[in-house]
Amino acid sequence: MQAVILEPGPCGDAKARRIVRPSAAMTPGERLEVYRGMYGARLAEALEADFPMLAGLLGEELFAEFASLYICEHPSRSYTLNDLGRNVPALLAKLDGLPSPALSVDLARFELTVSEVFDEEESPRLTTDQLAAVDPESWGVARLRPIRAFRLLELGYPVHLYKQRPSKRARRTWLAVYRRDYAVTWHSLTRPAYGVLSRLAEGEPIGAVLAGIRNRDRVFAWFQEWNQEGFFEAIEVQSTAR
Amino acid sequence: MANRWGYPDLGFGVGLRTVHFPYILNQHPRVDWFEILSENYMDTGGRPLYVLDQVAERYPVVLHGVSMSVGSTDPVNFEYLRKLKSLAQRINARWVSDHLCWTGVAGLNVHDLLPMPYTDESLRHVVERIRVISDFLERPLVLENPSTYLEFHVSTWNEWDFMAEMAGQANCGLLLDVNNVYVSAFNHGWDANAYIDRIPADRVVQIHLAGHTHKGTHILDTHSDHVVDPVWELYRRVYQRMGGIATLLEWDEDVPDFETVHAEALKARRYRSSGEIREAA
Numbered sequence: 001m002q003a004v005i006l007e008p009g010p011c012g013d014a015k016a017r018r019i020v021r022p023s024a025a026m027t028p029g030e031r032l033e034v035y036r037g038m039y040g041a042r043l044a045e046a047l048e049a050d051f052p053m054l055a056g057l058l059g060e061e062l063f064a065e066f067a068s069l070y071i072c073e074h075p076s077r078s079y080t081l082n083d084l085g086r087n088v089p090a091l092l093a094k095l096d097g098l099p100s101p102a103l104s105v106d107l108a109r110f111e112l113t114v115s116e117v118f119d120e121e122e123s124p125r126l127t128t129d130q131l132a133a134v135d136p137e138s139w140g141v142a143r144l145r146p147i148r149a150f151r152l153l154e155l156g157y158p159v160h161l162y163k164q165r166p167s168k169r170a171r172r173t174w175l176a177v178y179r180r181d182y183a184v185t186w187h188s189l190t191r192p193a194y195g196v197l198s199r200l201a202e203g204e205p206i207g208a209v210l211a212g213i214r215n216r217d218r219v220f221a222w223f224q225e226w227n228q229e230g231f232f233e234a235i236e237v238q239s240t241a242r
Numbered sequence: 243m244a245n246r247w248g249y250p251d252l253g254f255g256v257g258l259r260t261v262h263f264p265y266i267l268n269q270h271p272r273v274d275w276f277e278i279l280s281e282n283y284m285d286t287g288g289r290p291l292y293v294l295d296q297v298a299e300r301y302p303v304v305l306h307g308v309s310m311s312v313g314s315t316d317p318v319n320f321e322y323l324r325k326l327k328s329l330a331q332r333i334n335a336r337w338v339s340d341h342l343c344w345t346g347v348a349g350l351n352v353h354d355l356l357p358m359p360y361t362d363e364s365l366r367h368v369v370e371r372i373r374v375i376s377d378f379l380e381r382p383l384v385l386e387n388p389s390t391y392l393e394f395h396v397s398t399w400n401e402w403d404f405m406a407e408m409a410g411q412a413n414c415g416l417l418l419d420v421n422n423v424y425v426s427a428f429n430h431g432w433d434a435n436a437y438i439d440r441i442p443a444d445r446v447v448q449i450h451l452a453g454h455t456h457k458g459t460h461i462l463d464t465h466s467d468h469v470v471d472p473v474w475e476l477y478r479r480v481y482q483r484m485g486g487i488a489t490l491l492e493w494d495e496d497v498p499d500f501e502t503v504h505a506e507a508l509k510a511r512r513y514r515s516s517g518e519i520r521e522a523a
């Protein structure tokens with residue numbers, strides 16, 4: 001049974017006949033085919049649910065082809081389908097002959113990130129009281145800790161706008177993808193803001209990040225906005241970056 | 243007649259589905275109870291869990307899984323069971339169920355409820371695993387009869403006797419899916435009435451009802467439609483033989499609005515009122 005369902009390629013009716021009883025209306029091979037057909041369809045459907053924009057870009061036929069190749073290369077080894085698609089961007093990047101290869105990869109990276117952020121653990125949010133409690137002397141060594149449901153993306157296409165305006169025009173794009181009130185959302189960043197935010201999110205001391213930046217007011221304005229969006233869960237004065 | 247663990251007849255429940263989240267949170271419909279798909283809440287810390295916590299505050303909730311793979315030859319997945327147990331504790335699950343099936347082998351998972359051969363050997367195997375799992379969960383496991391699309395030459399038991407014997411030896415509960423009885427009976431030419439009549443009533447903790455898709459040569463258990471009349475008649479037979487048992491309607495494809503699904507579940511009332519209740523032997 002395991003072999004005949006999981007084995008790729010059409011299964012011989014002779015093999016099926018040895019294992020499976022016929023029914024009044026179906027041969028053993030036809031009965032096995034019910035399971036085999038559902039297997040491919042189920043996993044392809046799960047991929048499409050997680051990558052709807054990629055599926056739209058590739059079109060029905062090409063996406064179905066990609067899904068069956070993906071399932072062969074990365075069959076599910078987990079009881080959950082939540083992380084089935086984690087290798088989708090990598091496999092897309094390896095394929096030749098896709099119509100819009102770079103855009104496909106970017107859409108997939110974005111959609112995968114959205115799924116991850118959706119399922120992350122909930123975190124508390126950094127409060128103004130916690131910020132006020134930091135000793136001014138310690139700001140230089142303090143480190144910010146982002147919430148769990150937070151990711152940064154550097155992309156070649158504005159994929160966050162793709163759903164509203166499916167355009168294939170390239171444009172450097174920097175995004176913070178995060179969860180607010182249990183909904184996944186994103187925030188478009190300028191390149192310098194992305195640079196600062198990624199260093200802060202990696203746990204670099206605030207002083208080190210600010211060193212060499214002339215327009216600090218601008219950074220403080222960014223920080224206020226980011227904190228209002230709920231990007232951070234804590235500020236740590238000891239060197240306990242995770 | 244009551245089941246041997248005294249699990250209550252929770253009434254007429256509905257499977258909790260994402261598309262109904264806003265309606266349920268805003269309207270607080272008067273529903274007897276909800277069944278949730280365990281795996282949808284085990285690896286997420288986001289909105290699903292947040293919604294579930296609120297549902298569990300208002301309604302009795304039962305956990306129903308598809309990934310325990312109780313029939314598999316792979317080692318029992320204790321990491322999975324640990325998460326399942328903690329979810330059950332978190333929402334005060336009234337009981338925890340899964341299916342008599344296997345979902346994969348050698349680490350692979352096909353995310354399907356694959357049929358088991360019904361032999362003395364598979365019976366010993368599954369009984370041993372149910373004991374291990376129930377011990378770990380510290381509660382009796384409840385297992386559902388699956389819809390199946392094939393039978394094995396090696397099977398020496400019919401499904402209903404296998405389930406009865408398994409439940410007795412492993413001391414587990416049964417979730418009797420009446421639609422699955424109908425679907426498998428059609429697919430394999432079994433007698434659905436005989437199936438119902440041979441299931442030990444004191445083991446049955448819960449009933450499932452659902453719609454299906456008739457393909458002519460076989461029926462697929464799609465949960466995509468209203469319950470068909472012959473299945474309602476089987477439900478009446480279950481009631482006459484076993485009395486009131488927590489009854490749940492599953493609807494997973496082409497899911498209509500919540501009120502339609504709930505109304506379908508409440509139809510079950512009609513089939514509980516007519517006919518004599520016979521004490522099961």
Ligand SMILES: [Fe+2]
Pocket residue numbers: 386419422450492
């Ligand atoms: Fe069921």
